Amino acid sequence: MTAPRTIIVGGVAGGMSAATRLRRLDDDREIIVIERGPHVSFASCGLPYYVGGEIQDRASLLVQTPESLRARFALDVRVRHEVVSVDRQTRTIRVRDLATGAEEALDYDTLILSPGTVPPAPLTGSEDGIPVATLRTIGDVDRIVETLSSGATHAIVAGGGFIGLEAVENLARRGIRVTLVHRGALPFRPLDAEMAGPVVEELRAHDVDLRLSDAIARVTETGVVLDSGDALDADLVIDARGPRPDTALAVAAGLPLGHSGGIAVDAWHRTSDPRIFAVGDATEKTDAASGAAALVTMAGLANRHGRSAADAIVLGVDAVEPAEPATGVAILRVFDLVIATVGASEARLRAEGTPHRIVHTHPTDHAGYFPGAERMAIKLMIAPADDRILGAQIVGGRGVDRRIDVLSLAMQTGVPASRLSRLELAYAPPFGAAKDAVNQLGYVADNLRGGLTRTLQWHELDAAREAGATLIDVRSPAEVAAGAIPGSVRIPLDELRSGGTPLPKGPLVVHCQVGQRGHTAARLLSAAGHDVRNLDGGYLTWAAGRTATEGIRP
Amino acid sequence: MTAPRTIIVGGVAGGMSAATRLRRLDDDREIIVIERGPHVSFASCGLPYYVGGEIQDRASLLVQTPESLRARFALDVRVRHEVVSVDRQTRTIRVRDLATGAEEALDYDTLILSPGTVPPAPLTGSEDGIPVATLRTIGDVDRIVETLSSGATHAIVAGGGFIGLEAVENLARRGIRVTLVHRGALPFRPLDAEMAGPVVEELRAHDVDLRLSDAIARVTETGVVLDSGDALDADLVIDARGPRPDTALAVAAGLPLGHSGGIAVDAWHRTSDPRIFAVGDATEKTDAASGAAALVTMAGLANRHGRSAADAIVLGVDAVEPAEPATGVAILRVFDLVIATVGASEARLRAEGTPHRIVHTHPTDHAGYFPGAERMAIKLMIAPADDRILGAQIVGGRGVDRRIDVLSLAMQTGVPASRLSRLELAYAPPFGAAKDAVNQLGYVADNLRGGLTRTLQWHELDAAREAGATLIDVRSPAEVAAGAIPGSVRIPLDELRSGGTPLPKGPLVVHCQVGQRGHTAARLLSAAGHDVRNLDGGYLTWAAGRTATEGIRP
Incomplete structure (x- = not known):
């Protein structure tokens, strides 16, 4: 009896994770990796930083070579080779050597497709224009x-x-x-x-x-x-226009695609053919927020799914937990700004017609009394029916990475938005606050859920005022002087309680800088019998919305 | 009918969170805060940093004053006043003005005790020695x-x-x-x-x-x-010796203490008297790892429990979720080092006789190919029976705060150790790795759970060698030259597969720098029929253990 043979098509994130895991699980198996390009296992996420010079050492991008993979893992890695066809009946692939054009047939027991993406269609004129x-x-x-x-x-x-x-x-x-x-x-x-x-x-x-x-x-x-x-x-x-999943080989082999256009796989990364697995950016995932099919092209998922496919092949699917839906958590540095997102955006929820509740906050990464605190903006999308977290967005500097991971994990483990208030998070003055940014989000979500506060979104303000609402700015005179919403009535919070300024009878919208004092003001005015809403996220969210709205009309 | 009156004893973290939440929930209530010291709501966690000069502005430590709290929240805050007794029959307290010595009786509808801690017993000779x-x-x-x-x-x-x-x-x-x-x-x-x-x-x-x-x-x-x-x-x-809970007033009032010595409260912070609540460092919590009663003195818990007590008083306990057990997650900066812990230590589990499995790793905070990656040491304590996370410890620099929060949240939400491998965490080269430090921990935990690898702890190595095991160091010659465990056989991993060096028949212990190549070596040798264990955490954990062991014998 000969050892089983697994052939892996594509030697970067998903394919290489599958290959090395297969070897650690099964030292006898024959493992062949076919890669179209000249390199395997390179740091594709690092490429832009090499262009910018932040990564200076080109060799550091080449994490492994065919030679190192042969020595350490006894892998048969064939670069500059392309799989041109799959014959599922005979369990055979045809492989072309791109240097010589020579073709060869190889049998497989199992096949793992990890082809990644194809570039966008060429730009018109790119054949004889600038590079x-x-x-x-x-x-x-x-x-x-x-x-x-x-x-x-x-x-x-x-x-x-x-x-x-x-x-x-x-x-x-x-x-x-x-x-x-x-x-x-x-x-x-x-x-x-x-x-x-x-x-x-x-x-x-x-x-x-x-x-x-x-x-x-x-x-x-x-x-x-x-x-x-x-x-x-x-x-x-x-x-850098968005890539598309590379599904040509799968389609030619008669393997079905999903609604998203990616290769359809089950929760163990099996295609419709139980001998053929597929992982990585070419495959379809399940979106955690909506439960719908989606393309989520993340290196972390590719690695993890490659490893799981190897487990399923060697240990059997019964021994492997099914893949969870993908939250698509992502982070990005843009100059001095850090952007992070997870789950669904408000725009997507609107487009899908999914009911949602929105919270904006502007906490600092650590206690305000400790030097160097940096402010961030957080937005949370919540399902009103069951308080489930549908998505989050953060824009700021230090501490954004930590909070998006906490929110992503809360979403993955089903922590309701209100319960964010009760999470125990690490605190010392250089690192956080006794009421962490995530706890604060939970407090706001809890107040909304319990009906303790009613909020108004930045883009709803104009309509509310046209319908007769009076806008009250409860910030300090210094804050007002630095920028205010035109036409607001200015009454600092600490003067509101004394009742010195008479308020109109109609509906009120209160706002502060970030929403917190606005909440206190709304509670106070509500107890006094007013119909009042707090402008969610305060002046900062309104101003950011204004910048964006102006930004789209150059 | 007059408004109900709540009296709060102690005006820092727990007490002040309760007071302001009470006001936002109930604008009519009479709220009196009695504080022994001259300040309320000060940043107690910031005090050491003011001593060091990192916080230069003394005023920034004073987050609120009695005057600002009166204006914004209509609180009656009495500093330099002490509650000398509680009469539960008549629902009356006696309050002494520490400036004049005058005493006054005050009725309450509800009482919230947030007295904090008492200092350790005075050092002998401190009355006439140096300050x-x-x-x-x-x-x-x-x-x-x-x-x-x-x-x-x-x-x-x-x-x-x-x-x-x-x-x-x-x-x-x-x-x-x-x-x-x-x-x-x-x-x-x-x-x-x-x-x-x-x-x-x-x-x-x-x-x-x-x-x-x-x-x-x-x-x-x-x-x-x-x-x-x-x-x-x-x-x-x-x-700075450990403080003790300030329970004198509670004891005098006949309220029971728990086994830990803190004031006994239920999950809604009620003492045995349903009119008297207690929160903060003076109260007993439930430890998340063991389920046992414990003192956990954290500002975050004090704030949260103060707020929950206010909710229970105004909204009723049926409307409030019970307090969760405390993981005691903590973080601390010591010069250029960041230390973080959550849950139980190995020492505590041993002392309790709780079965446990240990994992050590040494990941970097972000992808190794991106400049500036900093290494950290992580230790995970796992319950072998159900793969539950019992505790974690991290020592490193950048990124420690983020990973302890993820591990703390995993512990709070019941994510099993193996499933850490499957968490989606935010990745871009400046921030993390496609296989994050937390995912890597999960991989090791999963391999241990599945029996795919057997490990040996640093403190078990000497006994294993005395019992006849051969130690094999699979690191590169450069790593070996920088420091090695005496008496090991040195075979770089990539030469192990070729079988050039004959290996003894008896039990083997393999090790690399951090444990990862050791795992690959152990799988390879195990497939070749050897009885092999991987030294958990590799050379780095062994060397840190050696430093600590030498550290205790000066």
Whole structure:
């Protein structure tokens, strides 16, 4: 009896995690990894930072080589080889050596597909215009660095998602003038408008030329022409528009795709053929917020699912826990700003018609009395029926990573929004507050759930005032002087209780800087018989929404 | 009908959270806060940092004043007043004005006790020796700063717990020579020996004179004499020995204490008298790891329980969720080191006779290929029967706060140790790794649970070798040259598979630097028929344990 053979198609995150786990589980198995490119197991998430020079050592991107994988894990890794077909009847694949064109047939007992994504369709004119590069491989960054080093001064980035924003930051870090062309009204679609406001400001503060609601119509010999008609001179285009799952081989093999367009797999990463597994960015996941099929392209999921597929193959599916739905938790640095998201955005919940409740807060990362506290903006999406967390967004600096992980974990373990108030989180003055930012979110959610407070969202304010509501600003005169909502009545909170200023009989909207004193004011006015709502997130959320709204009309 | 009256005894964390929440819930209620000291609502956790000068603005420690609390929340705050007795029959307290000595009787509908702690018993000789101060009040730090400013050069800190270590760091920051006198064999009791090793090194690297397993026998006119007989000259003693719950008023009122010595309360913070609530450091909590009664003195719990008591009083206990057991999650900065703990230590589990499984890892805070990655040491305590997390300890730098919060939350929500491998955590190269430090812990826990690997703890190594085991070091020659366990056989991992070096037939223990390559080696050798165990946490855990063991024998 010969050892079983597993062939893995794709040698980066998901494929390589599967391969090394297979070896640790089964020392006898024959494991062959087929990779189209010249490198396996490279740090694809690090590529933009190598372009920017923050990662200086190119070798550090190459985590493993075929030789090191053979020595340590007895893996048969074949780079510059492509699987051209799968014959499921005979359990055979045909592999082409891309250097020689020679083809070979290989039998398999199990097959793991981890092909990743394909680049977006080429930009019109890119064949004879200025250089256009994606940011997907070591080869890509070698070409980009070469172009930049030969005197480039202006680059255009197409697409304001993860890779696009990382590219913008890293090009600017090199001293390159950058134009970001983004199809949406605001960059980074997972963020709602008022949360994207600070991102727009940060990009502009770093002299990034923002072209929103626009796209590259064609690449020319000297630059690009946009859909809007604007022509821009440039030396290089980085095409960071969203990639699509690479499903060609799966489709040719007759394996079904899901509604999202990714390869359909069960909770053990099996395709419709029990001998063929699929993991990584090419596969469809289940969205944790909606329960619907979705594409979630995260390196962490690819690694984990690769490992689970190996477990299922060697130990059997009964011994392996099914994959959980994906929350898609993500974090991104944009210059001095940190952006993080998990679950669904308000925009997505609206589009889906999913009922939701919104909370905005602006806590600091650690106790205000300790030097260096940095403010962040947090937005929480909650299901009103059962207080379930549907999503969260954070924009700030230090401490954003920690809070998004806590919120992501709360979402994954089903902690209701109100119960965030009761979580025990680590506190010492340099690190947090006795009432942590996450606890504060829970307090607000609890007050909303219990009907103790009613809030109004920033984009609902104009309509409420047109319907007759009076806006009361309870901040201090110094805060008002630094910026206020036009037409508000100004009564500092500590004067409100004394009742010196008569208030109109009609509905009231109160606001402070971040929402906390507004809540106290709303409770006080409510006890006095007023119909009152607190402006959620206070002046800061309103102002960020205003920035974003102005940002979309250049 | 008059408004109900709630009297609150103690105006810092728990008491003040209760008072302001009561007001927001009930605008009519009469709320009286009685505070023995001259200040309410001050930042007690910030006091050591004011001594060190990191917090420079004394006013920032005073978060609220009686005047601001009256204006904003209509609270009747009486500082320098003491409750001398409680008459539960008549629902009356007697209050003494500490300035005039005048006493007054006050009726209550509900009473909330939040008296906090009492200082340790005075040190012998402190009445006519050098100044001795605790670090509990604004008055304390005023006196300490005055002494330091008048030419003090050497301070002695008694007690190496939270406050003691914060005091040491902050005195050293001011340029004061510091001796730490600690009763235990190692500082910071929540850490096990091998985790405290780096703390000992950090303190010594900052020229702190460590006197472990010792105590102050008496204070003299020029310094102190220790139990060991050593006499030390000094200008000041900071007494940071553990405080005890202040239960005198509760005991005099006939309210029972729990086994831990704290005031006994139910999950809604009610004492045996349903009209009397108690919160904060004076009360007994339930320990999350053991389910036993315990004292857990954390500002976060005091705040939260104060708020919950207010909810129970106004909304009724049926409307309030019961308090969860306390994990006691804690974090502390000691110079450039960050220490964090949650739940039970190995030492405590041993003492209790609780079965446990241990995992040590040494991950970096973010991807190794991105510059500036900092290594941390993590230790996880697991219940073998059900894979439940019993506790965790982390020592490192950046990213420790984030991981302790994730582990604390996993413990609070019942995530089994193996499932840590499957948590979705935020990743981008500046912030984490596709396989986060917490995921890696889960992988090791999963391998242990499934019997895929067997490990040996650092303190079991000598016995295993005496019983005939051969130790194999699979690290690279460069790592071995930088420090190795004496007498090991050195075979780099990538040469192990080729089988060039013959291995003895008896039991083997393999180790690498942190445990990961050791696991791969153990799987390989196990497949080849060897009886093999992996040294948990590798060379780094063994070396830290050695430092700690040497540290206790000066």
